[in-house]
Amino acid sequence: MDTAFRKINIDKYDEDILLPAELYDPDPRTPAQVLADARQKSAAVRACLTRGDIAGALAVALDQYPYGEGVDEAKALTLSTVLLILNSTKTADIGPLVRTLTQDQQDTLMKYLYKGMALQATGDQADVTGSVMLGWHGGLTDVAGVGCIGRVMTDRRTV
Amino acid sequence: MSAPEVFPLSVGPITGHAFNADRSQVCVSLNSSDAQVMAYDGTGWKTTETLSEHDKLITSIDWAPNSNRIVTCSQDRNAYVWTQVPDPQTGELTWKPTLVLLRINRAATFVRWSPNEDKFAVASGARAIAICSFDEENNWWVSRLLKKPIRSTVLSIDWHPNNVLLAAGSADQKARVFSAFIKDVDKRPGPTVWGDKLPFNTICGEWSSPNGGWVHSVAFSPSGDAMAFVSHDSSISIIYPGGPGVITVKTTILPYVTLTWTSESSIVTAGHDCQPHVFQGSENGWAMVGSLDSSKGTHRHTGQRNQIEAFNRFRQADSRGSQGEEDTELLPTVHQNTITSVRAFDGSPDRVTRVSTSGVDGRLVLWDANAVGQPVGLAGKMAGLRM
Numbered sequence: 001m002d003t004a005f006r007k008i009n010i011d012k013y014d015e016d017i018l019l020p021a022e023l024y025d026p027d028p029r030t031p032a033q034v035l036a037d038a039r040q041k042s043a044a045v046r047a048c049l050t051r052g053d054i055a056g057a058l059a060v061a062l063d064q065y066p067y068g069e070g071v072d073e074a075k076a077l078t079l080s081t082v083l084l085i086l087n088s089t090k091t092a093d094i095g096p097l098v099r100t101l102t103q104d105q106q107d108t109l110m111k112y113l114y115k116g117m118a119l120q121a122t123g124d125q126a127d128v129t130g131s132v133m134l135g136w137h138g139g140l141t142d143v144a145g146v147g148c149i150g151r152v153m154t155d156r157r158t159v
Numbered sequence: 160m161s162a163p164e165v166f167p168l169s170v171g172p173i174t175g176h177a178f179n180a181d182r183s184q185v186c187v188s189l190n191s192s193d194a195q196v197m198a199y200d201g202t203g204w205k206t207t208e209t210l211s212e213h214d215k216l217i218t219s220i221d222w223a224p225n226s227n228r229i230v231t232c233s234q235d236r237n238a239y240v241w242t243q244v245p246d247p248q249t250g251e252l253t254w255k256p257t258l259v260l261l262r263i264n265r266a267a268t269f270v271r272w273s274p275n276e277d278k279f280a281v282a283s284g285a286r287a288i289a290i291c292s293f294d295e296e297n298n299w300w301v302s303r304l305l306k307k308p309i310r311s312t313v314l315s316i317d318w319h320p321n322n323v324l325l326a327a328g329s330a331d332q333k334a335r336v337f338s339a340f341i342k343d344v345d346k347r348p349g350p351t352v353w354g355d356k357l358p359f360n361t362i363c364g365e366w367s368s369p370n371g372g373w374v375h376s377v378a379f380s381p382s383g384d385a386m387a388f389v390s391h392d393s394s395i396s397i398i399y400p401g402g403p404g405v406i407t408v409k410t411t412i413l414p415y416v417t418l419t420w421t422s423e424s425s426i427v428t429a430g431h432d433c434q435p436h437v438f439q440g441s442e443n444g445w446a447m448v449g450s451l452d453s454s455k456g457t458h459r460h461t462g463q464r465n466q467i468e469a470f471n472r473f474r475q476a477d478s479r480g481s482q483g484e485e486d487t488e489l490l491p492t493v494h495q496n497t498i499t500s501v502r503a504f505d506g507s508p509d510r511v512t513r514v515s516t517s518g519v520d521g522r523l524v525l526w527d528a529n530a531v532g533q534p535v536g537l538a539g540k541m542a543g544l545r546m
Contacts (some may be wrong), residue, residue: 018331144411146393147409150372150414154373154392155370
């Protein structure tokens, strides 16, 4: 029996198909701008970290994060910037740090934690440590609750 | 402060409930293609009549208080209007169905009578809302479809008090306000905060859920000047088109799936957290003030189970190779599973004194809408709530 018809992408013939990109508001910045911002923030975060200002570094890294399509380089850069902060924090400091973040920043941090854990599972990212991720995840869930985890799952603006 | 009245109606889920005008009868669907009309006999609700006409699961029920008509809609893509007529032989009053041609090609998901009871709206998975009105000449219900710009299944609807505007929440993560003006039925409405000129299918507004969750439920405030919606990203948004725009409250708990206004400044929400929560506020801001469920005990929700308990469970499974005793402990809340519907039960629209809830646990519960207490298992978490 001919089964080639099963491979036909029928969505191509659907006039009102709903594309994933239509489900969120696109970033008003151009991809080049996003990348420039990410580079600039990465440098700012490093400056904060040398001063020992972890709260400031987190706030800088988690605001205006890159999402959507066509900004993979900026996404990778921001992820490693966030991981740098997460890895250079003492476990005891996590709770108080998380409390200083706004609710939007908490939601964004949770996105990066899940992204980090996903990459750790595949072994693609060398600078992810499971225990660090789980420590942050626990600390963040204590403050922001399961609602924050749900928002990571529903949000199409993936990091 | 009176205790909630609990009526276990079924072991399985209740997919919708609607009371009649004097609250002596309730129409429910117990997760099947039949709807039951139940009457209160002093001890509990007993089925007096079964409405069987649908051939797939009934998704929603509404009972028009003044004209005493029931409307049901189902996954079989049909809606029926049920009217009480005397049986030709015995003279007893029985419910007789009238089929409504909805012209949709996916399941109907939600149905509500308009305030004047001369129209009803049926939400559906066909990216459309059917607005149905009665055609006297042909003696049938005709439907007109609200289509644009809906991109996905419509999950809930609510009528504005002026009988023309309709709010809809949908799985494309948007809440919208439409005009459902039907020339032969409606008189030209006065200007509202949502707009002045309102031909059919005018879009008066479109709002996204804050973090991309499905919009589970929408409701206009008693005056109709504000609209609220809850979405799957554990948030509630209140819209003041004439004032500050959108006010959003993100919560730390599992998502709400249903809501109702109990006055111009308070809302009762309920959902996956298994208890009705009360929000209060105004154009200046909203906040959760507590729960109607005053049950005592620790919250044993999967999401909030404490870590040591989980650790011990796994250690036991590891060392003894056993799963341990079955976890049969009940939730500390009155509802034992997700609440899927909350509706006003008693009082006027702008001062609701009691609300009714039904859910996946098969219970129907009546709550005192003013008995606001500390949320079950959330003590200490309230500090983390922000506006």
